[in-house]
Amino acid sequence: MGGKTKAIIAGLLIVAAVVYLIVTNTGSTAHYFLTVEEIQALGDQARGRNITVSGAVLGETIVYDPSIPRVTFTIVQVPGDPQEVERAGGLAAVLHAAVNDPTAPRLEVVYNDVRPDLLVNEAQAIIRGQLGEDGRFYADEVLLKCPSRYEEEIPAQAGP
């Protein structure tokens, strides 16, 4: 076997191994990107897998128990597609409209951690976690942005 053939075979083996890593990890550890509405529509099917959900924080629902610590709050449906958000007048407008719409789909979130600083009314929450048996969303990680407050986003990480 010539050097070139060997080189190609070894290269292909490495590439195949990397493709395998990417595909299997996308199946197992990657997070399924869903909106609140899609989670509600999937119901039981959404259970038992890693999900990332994004929504508007409903300020009046935030309950914090520092002794555990645990924070629970409700998020409201916002569109998942950035272009749709743009058409609706930008993120700030979409978030504002969402929390003032009593008919929009909602999801209760349980986060066993300290209350993040930016968890306030109309913040955009990007939440990674799993849907529980009780229909509540159990968060591993909560990322928050408050577009109405800053022109530019800065890191506001809680977790992982």
Next chain:
Amino acid sequence: MLAEIGSILEGLALLTALYGALAAFWSIRRADPRWAASGRNAAYSAAALLGLALLALLAAFLSDQFQIAYVSQHSSRDLPLYLKISALWGGQEGSLLLWSFLQALFTALVLARPSEHARPLVPWATVLLSVITVFFTAVTLFLSNPFALLSAVPADGQGLNPLLRHPGMIFHPPLMYLGYVMLAAPFAFAMAALLTRRVEDWPSIARRWTLTAWLFLGLGLLLGARWAYDVLGWGGYWGWDPVENAGLMPWLTATALLHGAVMQDERRGFRLWNVLLAVFSFLLVLFGTFTTRSGMIQSVHAFARSNMGPYFLAFMSLTLVFSFALMIRYRRLLASPVAVDSFLTRDGMFLLTLLVFATITVSVLVGSLLPTITEAVGGRRFEAGPAWFDRVTGPQFAALTLFLGVCPLLGRAAAAFKRLRGRLLPALVGAVLLPVVAALAGFTNPLSLIGFAFAGLAAGTALTEWALDAVARSRHGETGLLVALGALLSRNRRKYGGYVVHLGVILIVLGLIGTRMAPFETQRVLDAGEAVGVGDYVLVLEETGREAAGDHLSTWALLSVYRNGQYLTTLRPRIEQYPTFFDQTVAVPALHPALRHDLYVVLASVSGDGSSVTVKVFVNPLASFLWLGGLVFLSGGVMALWPSAHQALPAPQARRRALLNSLGLAAVLLLLAAAALAMWGPGHGEVNRPAGRPLVGQPAPDFTLTLLDGSTLTLSELRGQVAVVNFWASWCPPCEDELPDLQQTWSAYQGRGVTFVGVVFRDEESAVRDFVARFSLTYPIGLDVDGRIAERYGITGVPETFVVDASGNVAAIHIGPVTAEQLVGELEGVVGR
């Protein structure tokens, strides 16, 4: 006024750079050096004009020109000077202006003094670099102008985001931009090499720029990681965020390019690889800018959405089409004259290394774009979290570490087993020793032990290689071993600088294995005075407080930390609240760094009365190795970058060169020192105290006290008796309250194997005698004249009381006044046991 001047300067710079590109192009078509000189002058002028524009923006910041939108959004009247300067690049518009300026400045630098080798490539490189300057200047001027005005002038600006007020964040952005800008050089030289059909040695011509770019990006990434660790308070330093990835990807391809350049230099091979790597390094820079500013990728630290996306996309497509068209047109030039005939050779290892750097870059790219890709492929959006990235790239980084260890064992030709002699044994010793040490230190995960084995192998071969060379040299030149080692460093800087870089990489790998595979995290509620165990540590909440500090409110907690029963340190994590900046809060972590693991404590909340706090505690194994390795790594890079001595030059020139070199070296060392300071600098929320209070159950510190009657009392001589040690002073009102209770309890327990000792803290003997008479105190009392006893007991105030049992261990601690009832309860528990 400044705004108009700034915009005009930007416009002039744009026109000048455009002219420069055209003039350089014309000089090539006409083969006319006068046009080339004109183009070069235009490039200098563009850099000068953009420099002046940047100064105009600086002047606007310094004179609080809040009618300029950018200034009002990133500064305020009370912002300190250095932050006003760093606010220049605190947002998108200013950072793009800085980028344009650096791009123009760098273009001017490349043109200023080209080496003899580079000269034929310079005209085309001028065209390409000027076009890049034109693009960035145009984007700044038309799409994101920092001099845009507000319709109404606000009285004060919004101020700089408190999260960005950190030395890491002041240096991180300019370093990244410098790196990005310089990665245009290998691209421009590669393209110029194709256009002039001189593809042999462009990598070595561009090497200094590639290496400098790589060094700046590396330092930028390191400072960014340190900033995240110090400021963001989530216990980590790298979250695989798309913005972080955008900086990592070009650095990975630049690393690969540096390796490919060595091979092209030594073996005339890897030509196609090198051109591809130069093209993709530059494309990834554009891609990073595109993703972070276009709103395409959801990221917590992306810039605001802007309308720049399509323009960046168009420029990227243009670059891609242009460079691939050239590569196809001149494909015959890119065929490598040597073929790799086996992987068990140095050439083969280099090829595998380049391949794996490429697959890591592609993996990171796929991960960053996973939502878009999966939606296009299957209609469902999947998002890659940190676990995805760790698992996909982890094995690939492990493979690179393995290659690093194996490569020096291999020779040029296959089956050159001669090299193995003297090298195999130390390599295997390293591969066995490191995992064994790690296992003894408590690392049990088999995957992490494999990682340690790879790192040990790499360390073993690297050190052996160095030692063998030094021994050979010292024999050859009959010099001492150390002298030979130093001589190696100064003679073949590229090779040995590379070795130092690899040693840094090995240290970083240790840090990565520790922090990513065995981190420990927990949350605890602490009540004042209560000892709470966290892993090997015990934390005791001493006190909490709240104070105004400049423009913010600071709420802090003082925590004593014990390890294996011994006092270790006192940590002071705090929460800063900025009423002037949208009431934003910043949890500033406290950090006790140590070689084995960092203890990292974040204050999450404080109860209303301040008697209880919630903290997040992270134990990060081997985290120090990341920063230590980072510095070693950067030093190696500087060493490799450093030009070798030029013996051929005549004496005065050589002397001038030597002087310049030493000045440059001093500057670089200063930079490294500044980086080190930013990383380990003064205080990460640690408070220096000689000792902490002994923990309950631990031996009470021994002391000898001279009593008021002149006799002495030694605690250890009371063994077999219970002792109540009370620290007090006559100037302390709460002490007055408890003295009757102490006397009463003493009277009740006297003769039942209990001794009371009053240790008087910072007081006058006459005042103490007055008190003894007034309260009829009959138990032994003495003055702790120099405060040593109080120090050893770690008391933070008076009164404090320690109950010591018959075997000399602390049984109870009271901070603040104690009552007879409490004392009786505790004494009943220990007396007669």
